[in-house]
Amino acid sequence: MKLTKIVKLNVGSPQFRINATNDQQAQVYPFYSQVDLEEELTGIYDNMAKNKQIRTHDEVNLLHGGEVIFNLVSGRAAVVSTRHDGYIYTQNFVVLNPTSQLNSQYLVYLLNENHGIQHQLQVGLQGSMVLKYTVRQLRELRLPQLPEYRQQVIIGQIYFKQLRLQALQIRRANNETLLKFAKLAEVSSDEKKHDRIGF
Template identity: 50%
Template sequence: MKMTDLVSFKLGSPQFRIKETLAKEAPLYQMYSQLDLEEDLAGVVSDHQENKQVKTLDDVSTLKTNDLVFSLISGKAALVSPEHAGYLYTQNYLILEPDERLDDKFLLYLLNEDKGIARQLWLGLQGSMVLKYTVKQIKDLKLPKLPSLSKQAAIGQVYLKQKHLQAVKKRQADNELTLQLAKLEEVLKNG
């Protein structure tokens, strides 16, 4: 079964067509980035760099909480967190809306972890000068045989919990390293 049989697609706003303005009544949008996607996938939001902002009166594509967003740059997908709801997304991102036969968290798992899908994506990049996925490539992905919806939901939940746990453990390890390095520096100073 192809993705197009179960999923509808919304491409983000073409960035080069957005007309910026200084008009007071124009809304100011944060632009969704690859780092935002990684945070959404990990379920951990950090206080990182400021996102690029754009002020425009144009009708632009914005994200909602739990949108399934796919990066055409990295080939990774995530569910949008409440922290990134309302962010403007560009043509580098695609929103995937699965129908009732496909659990969104299971689709997330497939896109990020399924070896068959990874192989299809990789083969689609062969011979390409720019390593960027195309909308056609995503639409043409062949999905494996799907388990029952309840199994899909269970797999998707476990996957998200594991990604979150992995991110928390990494943050803890990074913090421990920082602490130990500070202690070593103190030992060197005191001599």
């Protein structure tokens, strides 16, 4: 079954066509980024990060929590969180809105992990000068046979929980490494002080 049979695609706003203004009455919009997408997958967010913004009177494509977003550059998909409501998505992104037949988290799992879909996307890149996926490729994707909806929900939930667990384990390992390096630096500093005093 073709993706477009049960998924509606909306392409992002071309960034170069958005006219910025200094008019203080105009709306300010933050841009959605690949970093945001990766954070959606793990549920771990950097609250200190600042997204690029634009002030404009133009009509632009905005995100809404619960939508599936696909990055045409990285080939990765995620479910948009409510924290990114009202963010602009540019031409590097496509929003996918599945019908009631297809669970959003399960769709993300398929796009990111299914070997058949990955193969279809990779074949479309062959011979291309720029390694970027296209909206046409997405439209031409053929989905595997879908399990019943309840099973889709379970698979999608397990997938996202596993991604979060993996991210937390990596963060913990990185923190432990930083702590060990800090202790080594402290020991090294103490030895230098001791050498100076002994000298």
